[in-house]
Amino acid sequence: MKTKTLKKNKVNVVTLGCSKNLVDSEVLMGQLKANNFSVEHESKEDDHQIVIINTCGFVENAKQESIDTILRFVQAKKEGAVEKVYVTGCLSERYKSDLEKEIPLVDAYFGTRELPKILKTLKADYKHELVGERLLTTPNHYAYFKISEGCDRPCSFCAIPLMRGGHISVSKEDLIERAKKLAANGTKELLLIAQDLTYYGLDLYKKRELADLVDRLSDVEGIEWIRLHYAFPSGFPMEVLDVMNKRKNVCNYLDMPLQHISDNMLKSMRRGITKQKTIDTVNQIRDKVPGIAVRTTLIGGYPGETEKDHEEMLRWVEDTKFDRLGIFTYSHEENTHAFALKDDVPVKIKKKRADAVMAIQQEISFQLNQQKIGKDFNVLFDRKEGEYFIGRTEFDSPDVDNEVLVKATADTYVRLGDFAKVRITSATDFDLYGELI
Secondary structure, three states: OOOOOEEEEEEEEEEOOOHHHHHHHHHHHHHHOOOOOOOEEEEOOOOOEEEHHHHEEOOOOHHHHHHHHHHHHHHHHHOOOOEEEEEEEEEHHHHHHHHHHHHHOOOEEEEOOOHHHHHHHHHOOOOHOOOOOOOOOOOOOEEEEOEOOOOOOOOOOOOOOHHHOEEEEEOHHHHHHHHHHHHHHHOEEEEEEOHHHOOOOOOHHHOOOOHHHHHHHHOOOOOOEEEOOOOOOOOOHHHHHHHHHOOOOOEEEEOOOOOOHHHHHHHHHHOOEEEEEHHHHHHHHHHOOOOOEEEEEEOOOOOOOOHHHHHHHHHHHHHHOEEEEEEEEEOOOOHHHHHHHOOOOOOOHHHHHHHHHHHHHHHHHHHHHOOOOEEEEEEEEEEEEEEEEEOOOOOOOOOOOEEEEEEEOOOOOOOOOOOEEEEEEEEEOOOEEEEEE
């Protein structure tokens, strides 16, 4: 028996996982709103008739979080707090039949490319004229901007192709139109995302077209920052850096997950690149764009990783001095190529190795931040938190990188979503403190 009246056609969309998932949720929400649904993202209220959970299935921790979230809303359904629970996204794509057996109280499961099917189930029309429009869950002034779907890379550890399918580029024309719509609604920063940016265009245009796409996007009026995320190192199209140098609104920033540096590990991971070629690529990028911020992501505890391999990674991180760096512990994922290998590095050792990498990076980040003291930066302000206005420089992406904190005093005026010049007065490992100029 229901304990309260649920609001008809009111939908709560819950997103787990990466920024690519977030974009999918935003597109879904835009379609629902156009069909006269009242839709919210991760609402704290319990008066929604329908909950749609957009799941992640990338690594073990993410899968468990998705399952826990599904179970929480299934319990809410049992208690009459919601009427319908739907599940979509990567976990649902990868384990649909298992989930249907294990959690049958979910009303329906959908894959990663089944938006029209979700809408049909909700008796909503898929509105083709809305392509590119979405309800942003981020602050209005920045938006994640997905330029392709899926991946054709053969990396041994990665389950993304199982969940997202092969690489499919969105046409330049569609992307430019989408960028114009975002800019018209106040978006100033586009964070370009894809499983692999560098593959962009190979399917549609038979050649890598990332450089031309970025060049054309930089012409969109109102877009003041364009940021590049998730570039594969092998075959990286260096002409993108020429566009970065030429265009003031293309941030001197590159997110390039490198995963490891040991030749043994790179070969087993099927990365298609060697240690020396990796080092040469990073050096070439830095030579072409002096001052560029390079972010990377690594994996600790991959099958067969020896103490020597780990030490090699530590020395390389120390020598390379990445501006930004994160590390995952290896997750043994079924149906990936690496699943045939023995997951032989104990969990405690994986964590210990990851912690050792981050300890080195913390010191590097501290030293690099000390060098910024006394310098002036153009800062885009995202939010106010406690006593501080919080923003970012062109060298920092939301949620994962450094932030700039400016104390909110009586004579400090900052408008969120706007740029302002800030002089850095002090710095910690991952934060910069400054004052408005």
